[in-house]
Amino acid sequence: MKHVAVNIEKLTKRYVTNIGTSQSKQITVLRDINLTIKEGERWGIIGKNGSGKSTLLKVLSGLVKPSDGQVVIKGRVNHILNVGDNFLPDLTGAQNALFFFRLNGMGSKQAEKALKEAASFAEIGDFLYQPVKTYSDGMYLRLAFGACLQLASDILIVDEVFSVGDASFREKFQRELHRYISRTSNLIVVSHDPREIISYCTHCLWLDAGEQKMVGEAQEVESAYYQEIARLEWSRDYERSLDEQSLIGNNFIKVENNLLSLNSVTIGPPSGFKEMTYESGVVFSIEIEKKKEQVFFHPGVHIYDYLMNNIMFIQPVADSEADQQIRSLENVVGKIKMEIVLPPKILSFGTYYMEVMFSKNTSSAAQYIELALKMPAKMVFKVSKGQIHDFSGSTFNVFIKPECKFHFEY
């Protein structure tokens, strides 16, 4: 049986705003959090801004005390919070970094060694011996993060560091962080971005307004989180509140007008597969009812990532066989079933948003597209990890992973 690394019991944190003034009032940032983290587990914490994620990390790091309940931590903690805050501007980078190591309990020899490592990570050259007030923001961050990564620990606590610095630093930092994580037993990381959570974490805690909304395996929580985002976002689009059931599985938001009605949309794996994975591909089954003649409808499927970026659009290619078939249905009235097959080994694992829309063409010569239905049908679907093997873990922002042909000559 695995040992418990962190145990959080009935943790509540309250703050008083405007303390010392007549407008002071108490707010509860965390309410009744219960969580057990075992050795070896990697936990992500997701939630909207102000949901208490960062406060929870501060409590776990001992920087902020609970108002109620208790937290037991077994193991050395290294937290990458408020990085570089305690650097004094008039001292040099080397002095500040050494001081940071000493404050964290290193001996002077050990600190010298750590300084070398941190400096080589930061790549600031001779600036190491200049006062840090002369540093650019980038240099400052590189040195501060580099210093943080030199401390040994059993539990690493990280807050949203993935969005820090410029692109090249981010990549380097991620690589270094991965190396650090692979040596560390436990990871607790906060992120806005559910994709980071599933690529780094085994488990996930979802906080909503200071309360724990869901606790479980990273992929499960991530998927539920997507649905919630979609529900809120789309409720606004459709100007009515949607429940969770209308977004996943065989349910969808029904749309209809005098031209056609969208009867059903089903997203699933091709026959022979139990679930949608990278290796199974995805089948979109759509049933419409065509109400008029002399019109035909081109289906289109948009696929969006977690930030609602459109990453893929599927439609019949002009003059292809599919296009010909659609045109041949011009004078049919009644139910039409169609299946759109997204081939395997293209869409990587993750949760996606999907929209089905129809364009209306009244003559085969028409070039421009007009939407047949005002609103598209929207759904959430999940492609599981399946048997996928990755060479590197840092591919979390990759959605399209086509299997390509490679030729070698030697």
Added chain:
Amino acid sequence: MNREQHTVVYNSKPPSIPIYLKSVYENRHFLLLLSWQEIKAQYAQTYFGLLWALIRPLLLIIIFTLVFKKMLHVATDSPYYLFAFVGMISWNYFYGISVQASHVMQQRRDLFRKFNMPKLILPLYKSCVVSVDMLTGLVLVMILVVYEGLPIQSGLFLLPVFLIANLFCGLMVAIWANCLSIRFRDINHLLPALIGVGFWVTPIFYPSTMIPSNFSYLLYINPMAGVLAGLRYSILGEPFPTWPYFVSLSAVAMLTFLGVWYLSRIESEIADYA
């Protein structure tokens, strides 16, 4: 590595005083490192560097010698310029601690945004920084005592006691100011003004005998008057402070410990609101 060894428990219960003091002791490396870092940072990029810690008291005593030895004369038992200089460094010590450490928890909140340490460390390390000036000043005084041919007092062995009393006067003000200024920021402005008044009612440049005897309670409620009398007794051989002085000094000791107790209870609030 056995992870059980590093078990910590965080809850809302404030620590008991022995446990709190133990955690201060366990974190004593912060004290030395922070003081040293601050001293280094103070003199970083200056031409004289750390020598400034010596130059400042030296300049002070040169001025005192010129003004009070050559020009002004006040009837005191010991040479007046030494009398005034002891008064000055002692007052500066108190002033330095109480004013510089009174807002240290707001000034260095970066430290507890990064490290989980008992907050008492902060006023303590500020006191260490200020102590450097005091100690160099004392060394200069002793040199001058020998130079003036004054006898080394038998009361010298009590010097550490009065130095600690001096330290406690400053610490008491600093600890309470830090605790109370979470809720009442006005303290940051009120305190320097109050201490400014204290400068004039404390016998720094004048002997306590100049205060009329029906106002002598002014001396007895002022703990710094007791500290000055004690320091002048053990260095310059002035009369031993009379017993009423020790009432306010004991009050200072009690209020300091009370401040530590109060601080240990509201530590978590300081982290939240400082």
